[in-house]
Structures are given as structure tokens and as C-alpha cells.
Amino acid sequence: MSYYLGLDIGGSYLQLGLVTETGDLLAVRNRASAGGFTGDELTVAINEMIIDIKAEYRLVNTDILALGAGVPGHVDNKSGYILHTNNLSFNMYPLRQRLNDLSQIPVYLANDATLATLAESRLGAGQGYSDLVMITIGTGIGGGIVLGGKIYTGYNQGASELGHHVIMLNGELCSCGRRGCFEAYASATALIRMTKRAAEKNPDSYLAELITKQNGIISGKTAFLAQGQGDVVAATVIDEYLDNVAEGCANIINILMPELMILGGGISQEGEDFLQEVARRSIELAYLPAGQVPPRFALASLGNEAGVIGAALFAAECRADKIYG
Amino acid sequence: MSYYLGLDIGGSYLQLGLVTETGDLLAVRNRASAGGFTGDELTVAINEMIIDIKAEYRLVNTDILALGAGVPGHVDNKSGYILHTNNLSFNMYPLRQRLNDLSQIPVYLANDATLATLAESRLGAGQGYSDLVMITIGTGIGGGIVLGGKIYTGYNQGASELGHHVIMLNGELCSCGRRGCFEAYASATALIRMTKRAAEKNPDSYLAELITKQNGIISGKTAFLAQGQGDVVAATVIDEYLDNVAEGCANIINILMPELMILGGGISQEGEDFLQEVARRSIELAYLPAGQVPPRFALASLGNEAGVIGAALFAAECRADKIYG
CATH class of the missing domain: 3.30.420.40 (ATPase, nucleotide binding domain)
Known part of the structure; x- marks a missing residue:
């Protein structure tokens, strides 16, 4: 064999x-x-x-x-x-x-x-779709594009740097050296930065308390956890973060209009609620007139x-x- | 026949x-x-x-x-x-x-x-290139994508809305209803807005004088004309405008990495200097490590x-x- x-x-x-x-x-x-x-x-x-x-x-x-x-x-x-x-x-x-x-x-x-x-396209969430985009939201934001059933890499194999498109002119510094990238606003790293700033600004919040309990360690889950406990400060952080994720997704939809958007990476482990909220906001932002079927959204399934x-x-x-x- | x-x-x-x-x-x-x-x-x-x-x-x-x-x-x-x-x-x-x-x-x-x-690809500036993106900069910003020699329109024919990707979160209102689109920062309409604001802020500038001479009418050419006469205010407007155009182009390069970027539409009539400046800034902003050939830039040639x-x-x-x- x-x-x-x-x-x-x-x-x-x-x-x-x-x-x-x-x-x-x-x-x-x-x-x-x-x-x-x-x-x-x-x-x-x-x-x-x-x-x-x-x-x-x-x-x-x-x-x-x-x-x-x-x-x-x-x-x-x-x-x-x-x-x-x-x-x-x-x-x-x-x-x-x-x-x-x-x-x-x-x-x-x-x-x-x-x-x-490629793996999700052939054996995971993307089976049966010929045009799809996957966005992996972790420490950074990566991406992959499948068109006509084939991986699309651009003429010099440098395409699908989806995390490195600017959504905020002159915004936060990104790992790539540019300012305002999608990655700098919607990665786990960005969420951690937003969580930290919100806790510092609101030292009496449950969010700040939770971070103290965690010995000052903030992860991509921290704000989601505090939000789950009804904390308003955390809810504001998550709301803004979801808007950021959706802005980038809507941009990619307007440019590529795939049939399926797959969300993967650590943050996607927040699961179905996260997926549905990103989908709802992205489709609302995207340029999709009446009569046009919006892309579907799915979570990556191969782990x-x-x-x-x-x-x-x-x-x-x-x-x-x-x-x- | x-x-x-x-x-x-x-x-x-x-x-x-x-x-x-x-x-x-x-x-x-x-x-x-x-x-x-x-x-x-x-x-x-x-x-x-x-x-x-x-x-x-x-x-x-x-x-x-x-x-x-x-x-x-x-x-x-x-x-x-x-x-x-x-x-x-x-x-x-x-x-x-x-x-x-x-x-x-x-x-x-x-x-x-x-x-x-499609026309530029077959008979104009894009002849001989199988992967290219055209950006038409006029009243709005339109775009077209050719991949593997074929027009790419997305699964519901709504792809390549290149003017409607956000480069400034919560920015200027766009004709599509969203805020901060590339079109709202890099179209002729955006340039006219920027020119108007700069002239109002600098009533003693040559730019303001030129607008008065034009009976208050500002076009996409006005700031370029004043810059050509050595006006510093106009030069600042054009510099910021070129940055905006380049940010959107760099985003499209990072996502699609075509071999050729074609600039068309009214503003592209500013010609070779405009083209070269957009190309230089876009390539500097794009995610192109050493060893990778950047996309070429060309002006649309079919008018x-x-x-x-x-x-x-x-x-x-x-x-x-x-x-x-």
C-alpha cells in the first residue's frame, strides 16, 4: 500500500x-x-x-x-x-x-x-462546494480560497492573505508591518488586546475580576466567558469584536462571493452561536441585493x-x- | 457575415x-x-x-x-x-x-x-495575462476579475464588488449604504469631497482660487491641476488620495495576487505618473516578501x-x- x-x-x-x-x-x-x-x-x-x-x-x-x-x-x-x-x-x-x-x-x-x-474542501465542511473561502481565526488570521474545486494561490502563490487586508486606515499595527489589517482587529490577539483595554478602563467589572482570578492571564476565551456570566463590559467587547470579524468577512464576500464561508481556528471553537452571529452580521454588511442568495457559513469540521x-x-x-x- | x-x-x-x-x-x-x-x-x-x-x-x-x-x-x-x-x-x-x-x-x-x-483582458492592456484584476476609478469604483483567462463572477454573479470593501471601519458613508468602503475613499467622488474640504480649510490656497475660477465647480481633475501648479494644499490632498487608492489595491493584491492590475476609469486619465505612483505605493503596502515577484500595473487601453x-x-x-x- x-x-x-x-x-x-x-x-x-x-x-x-x-x-x-x-x-x-x-x-x-x-x-x-x-x-x-x-x-x-x-x-x-x-x-x-x-x-x-x-x-x-x-x-x-x-x-x-x-x-x-x-x-x-x-x-x-x-x-x-x-x-x-x-x-x-x-x-x-x-x-x-x-x-x-x-x-x-x-x-x-x-x-x-x-x-x-484544501482538507476542509475535500473531506470536511466544504464537501460538495466548488467555490469556498476559509478563514482561520487564531493568533493571526489565515485564509484559503477554493475556486472551481481547486485551491487558488495566485500567480506567485502569495494569494489568500485574507488576514492582511486593511479594514482600518492607519489603525492598529499588524504583525505584517502594515497598519489596520483585518488580523489586527479580528484575530484572537486583537480580541485579547480589546479585552485587556476594556478591563483596565472598567476595573470594577466582572471582566476585570475574572482576569484577576486568572492571575492576569487573558486569552481569546476570557471575554466570551465573562459575557456568558452577564457582564456588560465583556458583552460590549464581544459585540465590537464580532463587528470586526463581520466587516472582514463581508469584504471577502463582496470581492469573491463564494458559495460557502468556513470559519476555523481557535476562536471558531466558540461554536454555533459565534458562527451564526458572524454570518448574520456579515450578510447584513455585504452587498447582496434582493434576489441574490447569500453565501452559507459553516464551522471547520476537521479540527x-x-x-x-x-x-x-x-x-x-x-x-x-x-x-x- | x-x-x-x-x-x-x-x-x-x-x-x-x-x-x-x-x-x-x-x-x-x-x-x-x-x-x-x-x-x-x-x-x-x-x-x-x-x-x-x-x-x-x-x-x-x-x-x-x-x-x-x-x-x-x-x-x-x-x-x-x-x-x-x-x-x-x-x-x-x-x-x-x-x-x-x-x-x-x-x-x-x-x-x-x-x-x-473582459475587453481589456482579450484585446487591451491585459493581453497575454491569465490572472488579472481591473479597477475602474470614476464616480464610483468598479472592478473585474479574470482568473485562468476566464471572467470570475462568483457563484451568484455578485463577485468583484471591489469598490465595496471597507478600508475604514465606521468611515465615510458609501453609495452602497455601508461605511468606509474603498469607493468612499478612492473614487473621483471621494477625491472631490477631499478637494472641497481642503479648499474650505485653506481659503488662501491656490486650490481655493482655482475652484473660484471654475465657478465653484470641482472635478476629479481639480486637485491634480492645482498640484501641477505647485500648490501645497492640493499636493497634500493628492498624497492622501493616492494612499487611499493604494490601500485598496494592496488589499486586492493580498487577497487575489493577480499577475496584472489594470487601472481604468476617469481618474486613470491622469496617466503614467498616476499609474506609477499607485503601483509604487501599492507594492510597498502589499504583503510581498523578498523573492516574490510583485504584480505589474497597467493603464486600461481601450478607453x-x-x-x-x-x-x-x-x-x-x-x-x-x-x-x-
């Missing part, structure tokens, strides 16, 4: 999956911590995970058709280089060549959110493994299309 | 073109004024133009394969309805059926900026006739693909 490997290079971990030709995930390995690695340390660590998974499943190299790698940034699948990552330091790094040298397995590269989108599954599917598609590798 | 008709339904005029099967424009008719018409008056006026052009070229109905119509708003080419226009009053109007009844010619509908983009040529090309493609009509 033949297999693909799917690799997700995250900010703080590496995840490797062994996937069948039909997209079934057989095994997953996690390893800390990509953030502290140099490019060559990263390559060695990936190869160790490959050796480990091959040993456990008694696989030889000819059993593995290819490896797909998801990178949180810009890659060039033609040259096999990681071009740039915002949060890691793998800039202009020839991952394909280095990993080829060690593992002797064909390697394909893509953006991580693009690969999660944390979407990245590795998508990476494996991508490797299979690149191999089938005989591109690069 | 066989021909197509291309129709451009503008805010203040109707333009009809007679086009050969290879896209050559043989004749153009203009007629005021679509803005004041009801849907049925519009249909009658279009049919009179068809009769006129048929008479002059001694054509019978079998010589005309189809008519494509560009509408400044949302249409449904499946049902043949104009769904909604911002500036006209043709909402939920069955243009295909009514025009079929009068003219006996197959009719296809699309957005006007989409059709101008005012892009709409009717694109409409005729669209009719030909719909007919070839046997869709609707």
Missing part, C-alpha cells in the same frame, strides 16, 4: 501525519518546537519524525509517494523555498532540497491555511488535523498534476 | 456597439439618458438603437448572433433579470425577456466593470468603448458555452 505524509509547520510545534491515498489519517506525531529552530534544525527534526513514523508502520521509502508541507507564510512550490514567515525565522530557506537530501522523499510546499482549506490532511492531499494532487516536487 | 451587439447601460447614457466575431468595433451609438428611464422606456430606447444600427448596416436579425448588456450593478444572467443598481432604478427588471420580445435577439447580462475587464466591446465578447462566449440567453 502507498501513503502520503502531511506536515504542518506551526509556530510552536511540528505535526506530521501519515495519510492513505484516499485521505484517511492513520497516525499523527507532534513535536515541539518549530519556533526556536533554525532551518537546518527544522529539517533534521522533520526527518526524525519521518524515520519514527516509517519505523512504527514498517514502511520503506517506496511506500511513501510524497510529503506535503504547510508553512505559516509565503512559499515557492516551484523553487521549493520557504520565502518568508511572519512568526518563524525560515526566510529564503530551501526546504525541499534539504529535506529531499535527508529523506529521499518528494516534497511539496504550500501555505498552511491554504492546506487546511487540528486539517493541516496535515490537507498537506497530504496537496502532495497527492501535485504528484498527479506532475508539478514541481 | 455575422455580428454581435454590445450594450453599456451607464448612469447618464446608453452606448451600443456593433462588433465583428473577432472583436472589431464597427460602429458606436450613444444616447442619453438611462438615468431618467423606467425599465420599459430603457428597453424601447435600446431597441430603437438596434433598429437604427441594423438599418445603417443593412442587417437582418439573422446577421446578429447575440447582444451582451453591461449593467452598473448586480444582474442574474441565468434568469435574465437586472437585480439591483445603485444609481439607476432598474431593480428586479426582466431585461432579457423584454428585450427579446422587442428585438428577437438573444440577450446576455453582466456587470459593466466585469465586461470592461470608453471597453464596455461595449466587452459586452459583445461576453455575448459571444455565452453563446459558445451555450449558457442561458
Whole structure:
């Protein structure tokens, strides 16, 4: 039997999956911590995970058709280089060549959110839709676009940086260096900033009390928790945050008008209420005259493994299309 | 010989073109004024133009394969309805059926900026590029997207409303009802607003003097003219305006990463200097790490006739693909 490997290079971990030709995930390995690695340390660590998974499943190299790698940034699948990552330091790094040298397995590269989108499109919330957009709301905001059933990456594979479109001219500084990006207003990081500011301004609120109980630690859940307890300050934070998320979603709808919008990432774990509220506000903001069917909204359904599954599917598609590798 | 008709339904005029099967424009008719018409008056006026052009070229109905119509708003080419226009009053109007009844010619509908983009893509500035975006900067901002050589309209034909993505949360009111749209910051209308405010704030400036000389009339050219005379107030207006145009362009690049960005519409008549300045600022703002080739920028080259040529090309493609009509 033949297999693909799917690799997700995250900010703080590496995840490797062994996937069948039909997209079934057989095994997953996690390893800390990509953030502290140099490019060559990263390559060695990936190869160790490959050796480990091959040993456990008694696989030889000819059993593995290819490896797909998801990178949180810009890659060039033609040259096999990681071009740039915002949060890691793998800039202009020839991952394909280095990993080829060690593992002797064909390697394909893509953006991580693009690969999660591919997985959701084929096996998750996007099954049956040919045109969809996925937005992953976590520490940052990533995105993926599927058009006509195919991943759309733009002519230089730099498209679908959905988190890096400005919704507030001269606004908050973004991780990308620009001001006012969607990511700077609608990521978990943005929500944490908004939560912190609101608590500082309202020291007598339940929100401030909750943060003190949490030893000053604020997460993307904090404001949602306080809102759930009826706190008005938190409710105001969530209301503004939902507006920000919806503004970005409405922008993407007006530009791309997909049939389906998938919300993924940590914040989407707030679940169905969050989804419905984002959908309602987005559709109200978007340019959708009477007579036009609005896009549907759905939560991502494959969870944390979407990245590795998508990476494996991508490797299979690149191999089938005989591109690069 | 066989021909197509291309129709451009503008805010203040109707333009009809007679086009050969290879896209050559043989004749153009203009007629005021679509803005004041009801849907049925519009249909009658279009049919009179068809009769006129048929008479002059001694054509019978079998010589005309189809008519494509560009509408400044949302249409449904499946049902043949104009769904909604911002500036006209043709909402939920069955243009295909009514025009079929009068003219006996197959009719296809699309957005006007989409059709101008199709024309530029096939015969103008976009020749040889398979992925491109055109932005038409006039009274409003329209846009068209070509991906893989084909016009992209989204699953309900409502995509590429590029002027209606918000770049300033809670900003200036837009014609679409939302606040802070690209159109509300980067259209000729926005530039006129900015020019007016700057002149009022600086009554001793050359800009204010020029407006007085123009009997109080401000156009999209006014600030450019005053800047050309060395006026500092006008230069500040143009600088801010160029930033606004570039922010929207950079957003579109980050989302779609086309190989080519085409600038069209009235403001693009400012020419090569305007183009180069928008390109420079957009590429600086966009998320383009080292190693990635930025999109090119070009001015639209077909002028005012892009709409009717694109409409005729669209009719030909719909007919070839046997869709609707």
C-alpha cells in the first residue's frame, strides 16, 4: 500500500501525519518546537519524525509517494523555498532540497491555511462546494480560497492573505508591518488586546475580576466567558469584536462571493452561536441585493488535523498534476 | 457575415456597439439618458438603437448572433433579470425577456466593470495575462476579475464588488449604504469631497482660487491641476488620495495576487505618473516578501468603448458555452 505524509509547520510545534491515498489519517506525531529552530534544525527534526513514523508502520521509502508541507507564510512550490514567515525565522530557506537530501522523499510546499482549506474542501465542511473561502481565526488570521474545486494561490502563490487586508486606515499595527489589517482587529490577539483595554478602563467589572482570578492571564476565551456570566463590559467587547470579524468577512464576500464561508481556528471553537452571529452580521454588511442568495457559513469540521490532511492531499494532487516536487 | 451587439447601460447614457466575431468595433451609438428611464422606456430606447444600427448596416436579425448588456450593478444572467443598481432604478427588471420580445435577439447580462475587464483582458492592456484584476476609478469604483483567462463572477454573479470593501471601519458613508468602503475613499467622488474640504480649510490656497475660477465647480481633475501648479494644499490632498487608492489595491493584491492590475476609469486619465505612483505605493503596502515577484500595473487601453466591446465578447462566449440567453 502507498501513503502520503502531511506536515504542518506551526509556530510552536511540528505535526506530521501519515495519510492513505484516499485521505484517511492513520497516525499523527507532534513535536515541539518549530519556533526556536533554525532551518537546518527544522529539517533534521522533520526527518526524525519521518524515520519514527516509517519505523512504527514498517514502511520503506517506496511506500511513501510524497510529503506535503504547510508553512505559516509565503512559499515557492516551484523553487521549493520557504520565502518568508511572519512568526518563524525560515526566510529564503530551501526546504525541499534539504529535506529531499535527508529523506529521499518528494516534497511539496504550500501555505498552511491554504492546506487546511484544501482538507476542509475535500473531506470536511466544504464537501460538495466548488467555490469556498476559509478563514482561520487564531493568533493571526489565515485564509484559503477554493475556486472551481481547486485551491487558488495566485500567480506567485502569495494569494489568500485574507488576514492582511486593511479594514482600518492607519489603525492598529499588524504583525505584517502594515497598519489596520483585518488580523489586527479580528484575530484572537486583537480580541485579547480589546479585552485587556476594556478591563483596565472598567476595573470594577466582572471582566476585570475574572482576569484577576486568572492571575492576569487573558486569552481569546476570557471575554466570551465573562459575557456568558452577564457582564456588560465583556458583552460590549464581544459585540465590537464580532463587528470586526463581520466587516472582514463581508469584504471577502463582496470581492469573491463564494458559495460557502468556513470559519476555523481557535476562536471558531466558540461554536454555533459565534458562527451564526458572524454570518448574520456579515450578510447584513455585504452587498447582496434582493434576489441574490447569500453565501452559507459553516464551522471547520476537521479540527487540528486539517493541516496535515490537507498537506497530504496537496502532495497527492501535485504528484498527479506532475508539478514541481 | 455575422455580428454581435454590445450594450453599456451607464448612469447618464446608453452606448451600443456593433462588433465583428473577432472583436472589431464597427460602429458606436450613444444616447442619453438611462438615468431618467423606467425599465420599459430603457428597453424601447435600446431597441430603437438596434433598429437604427441594423438599418445603417443593412442587417437582418439573422446577421446578429447575440447582444451582451453591461449593467452598473448586480444582474442574474441565468434568469435574465437586472437585480439591483445603485444609481439607476432598474431593480428586479426582466431585461432579457423584454428585450427579446422587442428585438428577437438573444440577450446576455453582466456587470459593466466585469465586461470592461473582459475587453481589456482579450484585446487591451491585459493581453497575454491569465490572472488579472481591473479597477475602474470614476464616480464610483468598479472592478473585474479574470482568473485562468476566464471572467470570475462568483457563484451568484455578485463577485468583484471591489469598490465595496471597507478600508475604514465606521468611515465615510458609501453609495452602497455601508461605511468606509474603498469607493468612499478612492473614487473621483471621494477625491472631490477631499478637494472641497481642503479648499474650505485653506481659503488662501491656490486650490481655493482655482475652484473660484471654475465657478465653484470641482472635478476629479481639480486637485491634480492645482498640484501641477505647485500648490501645497492640493499636493497634500493628492498624497492622501493616492494612499487611499493604494490601500485598496494592496488589499486586492493580498487577497487575489493577480499577475496584472489594470487601472481604468476617469481618474486613470491622469496617466503614467498616476499609474506609477499607485503601483509604487501599492507594492510597498502589499504583503510581498523578498523573492516574490510583485504584480505589474497597467493603464486600461481601450478607453470608453471597453464596455461595449466587452459586452459583445461576453455575448459571444455565452453563446459558445451555450449558457442561458
